[in-house]
Amino acid sequence: MRKYNFIIFLLLGLVFPLKAQLFDAGPDRTICSGTGTDLGTNAEIPSSWCITWSPAEGLDDIHSARPHATPKKDTRYVATVLTDSWESISTDDVLIKVGFGVIKFSPAYLEQGSNHTVQATVTINPDHEPVTWAFAGASKGCALDTMTGIITPGNEYGTITMKAFKTNHPGCKATEDININEGTKDVEARDFAHSGRVAKGGVDTLYLIAESAANITAIPNESGFTDGSPYWYDDGNEHVILPEDGDPEYFYNTVASGDTAIFIAGSDVGGYEPKVIVCTLNYSELSIDLGAVVLGFKDRFKQINEFLKKNIAKRYPAIPNLSVEVNIGSMKYKKGRAEKYNNPGWDYKYTFEAGGSAKLSGKIFHPEFTGSLDLNLFGLSLSSELYIEPFFESSFTGSVIKDPSISNPDWNFLNPVKASVTGGVRGVFNIIGTGANYKITGGFNLAAKLTADLTFNTQTGELRIKFTLAPLQGNTKIGVEKLTDPKKKYTFLDYTVDLFDRWSSTNFLIHTFGQE
Numbered sequence: 063m064r065k066y067n068f069i070i071f072l073l074l075g076l077v078f079p080l081k082a083q084l085f086d087a088g089p090d091r092t093i094c095s096g097t098g099t100d101l102g103t104n105a106e107i108p109s110s111w112c113i114t115w116s117p118a119e120g121l122d123d124i125h126s127a128r129p130h131a132t133p134k135k136d137t138r139y140v141a142t143v144l145t146d147s148w149e150s151i152s153t154d155d156v157l158i159k160v161g162f163g164v165i166k167f168s169p170a171y172l173e174q175g176s177n178h179t180v181q182a183t184v185t186i187n188p189d190h191e192p193v194t195w196a197f198a199g200a201s202k203g204c205a206l207d208t209m210t211g212i213i214t215p216g217n218e219y220g221t222i223t224m225k226a227f228k229t230n231h232p233g234c235k236a237t238e239d240i241n242i243n244e245g246t247k248d249v250e251a252r253d254f255a256h257s258g259r260v261a262k263g264g265v266d267t268l269y270l271i272a273e274s275a276a277n278i279t280a281i282p283n284e285s286g287f288t289d290g291s292p293y294w295y296d297d298g299n300e301h302v303i304l305p306e307d308g309d310p311e312y313f314y315n316t317v318a319s320g321d322t323a324i325f326i327a328g329s330d331v332g333g334y335e336p337k338v339i340v341c342t343l344n345y346s347e348l349s350i351d352l353g354a355v356v357l358g359f360k361d362r363f364k365q366i367n368e369f370l371k372k373n374i375a376k377r378y379p380a381i382p383n384l385s386v387e388v389n390i391g392s393m394k395y396k397k398g399r400a401e402k403y404n405n406p407g408w409d410y411k412y413t414f415e416a417g418g419s420a421k422l423s424g425k426i427f428h429p430e431f432t433g434s435l436d437l438n439l440f441g442l443s444l445s446s447e448l449y450i451e452p453f454f455e456s457s458f459t460g461s462v463i464k465d466p467s468i469s470n471p472d473w474n475f476l477n478p479v480k481a482s483v484t485g486g487v488r489g490v491f492n493i494i495g496t497g498a499n500y501k502i503t504g505g506f507n508l509a510a511k512l513t514a515d516l517t518f519n520t521q522t523g524e525l526r527i528k529f530t531l532a533p534l535q536g537n538t539k540i541g542v543e544k545l546t547d548p549k550k551k552y553t554f555l556d557y558t559v560d561l562f563d564r565w566s567s568t569n570f571l572i573h574t575f576g577q578e
Contacts, residue, residue, distance in 0.1 A: 084115070084152035085127075085143040091156075093232075094234035095163020095186070098132035101139055101156055112144040113211045116569040118180075126214075134164055135186075145392040160186050164227055166237035171243040171286055172204065182211035184226050192229035198237055199223050215242055246292040246328040248281040249338045251406075253550035256467070258404035263336035267323075270316045271495040272345030272400050278338065280310045280328035293326030301425060316342040341409060347398035363388045386426040389553040391459070409466040413476075417459035425449045430448075442497040451488040453511075457481065460518075486511025487531075499545045506538040508561075523575035533562040 086103045091097045101115070103406040107127055115124045120133035128526055164185045172180055184193055195211045196203075203216020211226065227235035241247070251268040253259035261268035268276060280292035287310065294304040296310075302324055305312035311359040314326070321344050329336035367386045374384055391415050402413035429449040437444045460479035467470060483564065492505030513530040537558045545548040 071086075084111075084145065085141055085154055087139065087141045087154040087156040088195060089156065090158070092159040092161040093135055093255060094228075094236065095132065095133075095160050096235040096237060097233060098126050098130055101131050101158075102126075102128045102141070104128075107143075108146065110146050114142050116140050116142070122522075128273075131158055132400065133158055133160060134159055134334065162187055162191075162228060162234045163191070165224055165225075165236055165367050167213075167238070167240050167544045171247075172240060174215055174217060174219055174242050176215060176288075176530055178215070178288070180213045180215075180240065181223055182213060182226070182240075184211075191231070193226050193565035196225045196227075197222060198225040198493075202242055204242065204265075211238075219243055219246045220239065243336070244335060246280045246282060246287065247546060249292075249326060249328045249336050250279050250281060251314075251326070251338045251340050252277045253401065255408075256401060256404070259406055261338055261340070261406035263328075263338040266406040267339040267341055268406040269341045269343055269401060271401055271408065272316075274316050274342075276314045276316070278312055278314055278326050278340075282310070295327045297325050302326070314340065316340075339562075343399050345399060346394055349397075350395045352393040352395060385421070387421040389419045391419065392415070400465060403469055404468045409471075411463060411466065412464040415461040417457075419451070419455065419457040421455045423453040424452055425451050442495045444493060446493050448489075450490045453484075455482075455484040455488055457465060475518060475520040477520045478519065479514040482513065482537070483512055483516075484513040496545070501543045502541075503541040503543070506536065509535045509537075511535075519571070522552055525572045525575065526569040527572055528569050529567040531565045532560065533565075534560070536561050 065170075076135060085107060087103065088100075091099060101121075104187075113125055113127055115121055115126075116139070117137070118124045120131050120137060121139070125526075136157070138155055138157045139199045140153060142151045145151075162184065166183050166185050168176075168181050168183070182195060187193065193211070194209045195206055198219075201216075202218040202220050202222050204218075205214040205216070206212070213224070221239050221241050222241050223237055227233075251261045253268060253270065254277055259268065262265075264326045266389060270276060274401050280287075285309070290308050292310060292311075296302045296304060297510050299322070304326075306516045310328075316322075321342065322343040323339060325337045325339045342499035363386060366388045367384070367549065370386065371384050394414070394415040396411075397444065398413075400406055400410050401408055426449055426516060428450070432447045432449065446526075458481045460481075462473050462475045463476055464473050467541055486509060488507055488509035490505065490507040492503060495502040495504075509532070511532050513532075515528045515530070516525065517528075518525050535558065538555060539553065539557075541552070541556040542552045
């Protein structure tokens with residue numbers, strides 16, 4: 063951004079002639095890093111002028127006429143001023159030297175409970191004036207040599223703030239934080255099966271579902287581990303086998319014996335810090351077969367079917383045997399625990415499966431041919447019937463899932479999702495003979511039907527359709543049934559043939575619901 067500001071002001075300088083200096087950035091000076099200084103002067107300038115300071119580091123407001131600067135190193139600040147209506151442009155600069163400040167620690171951390179000291183040093187003190195050291199806040203049990211800046215750690219964990227100031231000029235000071243631990247900065251647990259699921263020590267809890275595993279890792283400070291650290295501790299869980307002290311990583315296998323929680327600490331005995339919590343959740347899935355629930359609906363459909371047949375037969379005698387059939391093939395609901403995607407937490411996974419079919423058919427008799435053959439021959443009574451039977455059939459199978467362990471946790475279809483719709487008409491001619499407690503049935507039918515099969519690919523989002531046409535299917539059948547015992551039925555002939563070859567289309571792409 064500063065590069066673009068410079069280019070803009072450079073172009074403005076070529077267009078508008080430079081006039082006398084309009085703004086004073088103030089005198090060069092030396093400051094202490096802890097105190098800071100105001101740039102510019104107290105001279106008033108019109109509020110409509112545009113002021114920009116560069117660089118922005120260490121400034122509280124780059125567009126103020128009097129910004130407060132707290133640089134940590136020597137910095138030259140440049141002020142660029144643009145007057146009303148872009149009439150004039152002016153620049154001025156000021157050099158701010160840091161004469162005292164910036165604390166460094168060697169090593170970069172305190173080792174809790176040890177006798178290893180840390181040397182604090184002020185890196186900028188050109189006059190080599192005497193320095194006094196102090197704690198700016200709680201000491202966390204640490205001891206301090208106020209003259210040399212040597213820190214001896216205590217038995218507490220946490221962060222302390224060190225303050226250094228010139229002994230003869232206490233207003234000139236600098237501050238910096240330092241961590242207290244045994245060399246382990248943090249402990250994290252990573253799901254072995256899902257590398258993106260990481261729990262940080264003292265912040266998150268890693269949930270593992272059923273039999274799973276986690277990598278437990280100790281993270282060192284910038285200067286690395288001290289000898290023998292990390293020191294490993296847990297809550298006494300019998301399933302945890304800790305590694306040797308000093309080993310920064312180990313593998314934890316869970317057991318599916320029930321819900322359990324453990325904590326693993328890479329620290330000394332005193333505070334068990336830092337630590338990470340790992341929970342094992344026993345995988346328990348709730349599964350409900352809803353098929354039994356809908357049996358009542360099937361009975362209700364039967365009642366509706368009988369009601370329709372009875373009333374339609376009264377008004378339209380030529381349309382008997384109307385049939386409405388609904389079948390629930392499968393309907394299940396499942397709920398189980400699941401890990402969240404790239405998240406140490408957990409949630410529930412829901413699955414709903416459904417499948418079924420519906421059929422509608424009825425008979426329309428032809429009055430001229432039905433019953434036209436009505437003979438009594440050698441004790442065998444013969445009659446005939448001719449009717450047209452329109453029919454419609456449909457089926458569906460599919461399932462949806464809501465799974466928090468995938469990148470898209472919303473409801474999604476599972477492969478395959480299929481639907482089929484079939485419609486057609488059937489012409490039937492039968493000859494029926496009865497006699498001597500037997501019934502003889504013979505006849506044939508011709509049917510034409512069109513089927514449309516739909517398939518939805520949940521991976522690609524493609525919805526496709528395929529058509530199948532059966533122009534004319536023929537069937538002939540002869541059977542005998544004993545009237546006194548309906549269970550005794552004999553079929554002498556049952557033959558089906560396609561009088562014309564079936565025709566099937568290719569799969570037509572209806573729509574792609576995938577991402578563009």
